[in-house]
Amino acid sequence: SIDSQRLWSSLMEMAEIGKTPGGGSGRLALSESDGVGRRQLIEWAEALGCSVTIDEIGNLFIRREGKRPELDPVAFGSHLDTQPLGGRFDGVLGVLAGLEVLRTLDAAGIVTERPLLLVDWTNEEGSRFSPAMISSGVYAGVFDKQYMLSRTDRDGVTQGEALRAIGFEGSAPIGEPRFARFFELHIEQGPVLEDEALEIGVVDGVQGISWYDVCFSGQAAHSGTTPLRLRHDALRGASRMIDRLLDEALEQDPDAKITFGELDIVSPSRNVVPAQVRLTVDLRHLDDQRLASLEARFLDHLARATEHTGVEATYERIWHSPAVRFDADCVAMVEDSARQRGLSFRRMPSGAGHDSVYVARVAPTSMIFIPCLGGISHNEAEYSSPEQCAAGCQVLCDAVVRAAG
Amino acid sequence: SIDSQRLWSSLMEMAEIGKTPGGGSGRLALSESDGVGRRQLIEWAEALGCSVTIDEIGNLFIRREGKRPELDPVAFGSHLDTQPLGGRFDGVLGVLAGLEVLRTLDAAGIVTERPLLLVDWTNEEGSRFSPAMISSGVYAGVFDKQYMLSRTDRDGVTQGEALRAIGFEGSAPIGEPRFARFFELHIEQGPVLEDEALEIGVVDGVQGISWYDVCFSGQAAHSGTTPLRLRHDALRGASRMIDRLLDEALEQDPDAKITFGELDIVSPSRNVVPAQVRLTVDLRHLDDQRLASLEARFLDHLARATEHTGVEATYERIWHSPAVRFDADCVAMVEDSARQRGLSFRRMPSGAGHDSVYVARVAPTSMIFIPCLGGISHNEAEYSSPEQCAAGCQVLCDAVVRAAG
Numbered sequence A, B: 001s002i003d004s005q006r007l008w009s010s011l012m013e014m015a016e017i018g019k020t021p022g023g024g025s026g027r028l029a030l031s032e033s034d035g036v037g038r039r040q041l042i043e044w045a046e047a048l049g050c051s052v053t054i055d056e057i058g059n060l061f062i063r064r065e066g067k068r069p070e071l072d073p074v075a076f077g078s079h080l081d082t083q084p085l086g087g088r089f090d091g092v093l094g095v096l097a098g099l100e101v102l103r104t105l106d107a108a109g110i111v112t113e114r115p116l117l118l119v120d121w122t123n124e125e126g127s128r129f130s131p132a133m134i135s136s137g138v139y140a141g142v143f144d145k146q147y148m149l150s151r152t153d154r155d156g157v158t159q160g161e162a163l164r165a166i167g168f169e170g171s172a173p174i175g176e177p178r179f180a181r182f183f184e185l186h187i188e189q190g191p192v193l194e195d196e197a198l199e200i201g202v203v204d205g206v207q208g209i210s211w212y213d214v215c216f217s218g219q220a221a222h223s224g225t226t227p228l229r230l231r232h233d234a235l236r237g238a239s240r241m242i243d244r245l246l247d248e249a250l251e252q253d254p255d256a257k258i259t260f261g262e263l264d265i266v267s268p269s270r271n272v273v274p275a276q277v278r279l280t281v282d283l284r285h286l287d288d289q290r291l292a293s294l295e296a297r298f299l300d301h302l303a304r305a306t307e308h309t310g311v312e313a314t315y316e317r318i319w320h321s322p323a324v325r326f327d328a329d330c331v332a333m334v335e336d337s338a339r340q341r342g343l344s345f346r347r348m349p350s351g352a353g354h355d356s357v358y359v360a361r362v363a364p365t366s367m368i369f370i371p372c373l374g375g376i377s378h379n380e381a382e383y384s385s386p387e388q389c390a391a392g393c394q395v396l397c398d399a400v401v402r403a404a405g
């Protein structure tokens, strides 16, 4: 059995790195504190005698040798990067629970048939550099390495520069090693398990995601002299689209997820009618067809808002991740592990994207969820109890051992 | 007669300082380029043998002695600071036309009875530090000096620090000297004169202005897992208020001016539901009572938007400048000057705020407008022709000479 106290201590220790005023964690991808967190993980892993390799985009592979080194490893892990004002569990739990699996086997003197591989994926969150899950995506061949390295943050720093700045541009070739199976433990980040008082979510799929960049263009004008009817107010255009699309969705499609997470007026000034507004759009649906129709409704509202307010808009779909169904065997392994430990569980889809989405394209994959307080995530107040974390870690450990023999 | 070519050359030379990519000027108040512009003006003034004093908040007074130095001077001027992406004429014309008046008198060897005083007021625009017209306001006793010095920009720099950084914290006491009269030449910044093909606006008043800071507060949440109906989306609250207030005003009150010039999501991230949105509100009306009812409608929409979207909001009215009527004698002097030069003119109110608003509280004051292309201002494309600038400068010169004897 895993050591609940040891797992909790590592979680709390990691949370000190990039700690935020509101009690959360702020370790944006490839920031200095992401580098410090990664080095802490490597130190812990090396203390167990594991070997560490880093690939060309900073993915971190921690290997515990098996009896049969020639076999593909059973892999597990998640990510150490967070939102700007993120929680202490999102991603981190999956990595440190993986470390706890390695520590448990080490303490028990158990060597598995297959090698084990704990992975920390670079930039899962997609907050500093979009899109999300990009490095597991490059690993799986969905994105090009050059595309990943050239993405920029708000200050124009490329992901490649940021990688070098914290010293995590490795030399291991991308896409290696292949995994026999991949398991990812994560907090649910939603309210379902808590509402139903269940201990484990057996995740059988992930909803579809589309991200857009939109730019509204009007005309700068003086706030005091320009009559409302002669204005081309880019912020009015953006506001109308946001207001009307959300109102309609709330009435007609309660399962749709629509988020405008970033909105910037270009060269803002109190007494200037905004000439240009840039904003991001995050659309999700459990079902690919309903996501497609949500995207069509968004574009329709965009067109209507520009017409109504006399501004123009351009848009680009910068990311699309179709809905995913996980491997039936991996799902069954997680479910059996939960059942045998006497934990309450249900099958469920994930609303958030995860590295498992892309890994699932190249290896049999599934995920384990645990509840989190109020379903709150991407928020400093994010919380799962030591017992909840331990239950998830135990299921991960059992599934991994089962898969690795 | 003033020298149209010389005036135009100084305008174009000043426009080189802080030149923007789109052909405008960017000399934010108390920025480095504001300092460079001020030093250029001082150099030009000293070449005419004028004396320069700077008061404790950076207002610049350029004095040309009169035959009777003991009399209060006739003053004129405007401001050299601009919007971030501003035009080449807004404010600058009033200062450099004043310089052209001094040069014309110098070249003609004319000495007036009263001393003349060309003024460059600190931070008229109110873009970097709010509110606008603050230093003419301190001069007139409307604001406290400490209040002015303690206002901060978006980076937390105080106006006092910025003043010292560019070396324009003077020692002359505030509120001195008193003016016998004050005249300000400015571009109209609106479409009326151009529409009516008139050369001069005889400005008899300025509309009322109220500025608010508003903060919407909701709850940060994951964009993929949080159902729309459980969200407290601060941006949705802000968008609804903007959309509905503007739509209503366009239908019911076409004279109202409503502008949301700055809007910031606090700690923005693509996949996080915005927890906090800060925005600025600029409300104007020609009539104080209609401004008051516009403010009431804004607050009503604010309340309705928060209720509809499940977020909270706080607001503060940070500035209120009531509608102003200028001195009848000064207005008549401007009108007579235009008539005697054979220029077409009309009386009109100003939609923009100007330093004259506050100076009018302590000295007889009026303003002169010239047309600008398409009524466009607070925009890099702002334009008035050399002939239009010269006509305004001539009226200013005549009014000043008339007032100074």
Ligand SMILES: NC(=O)NCCC(=O)O
Binding pocket: A090, A124, A125, A126, A132, A133, A189, A351, A352, A353, A354, B222, B223, B224, B271
């Ligand atoms: N798990 C998680 O929060 N991933 C970030 C990518 C997403 O927005 O779903």
Ligand SMILES: NC(=O)NCCC(=O)O
Binding pocket: A222, A223, A224, A271, B090, B124, B125, B126, B132, B133, B189, B351, B352, B353, B354
């Ligand atoms: N003239 C001018 O643009 N002044 C700025 C203050 C205002 O917003 O009216």
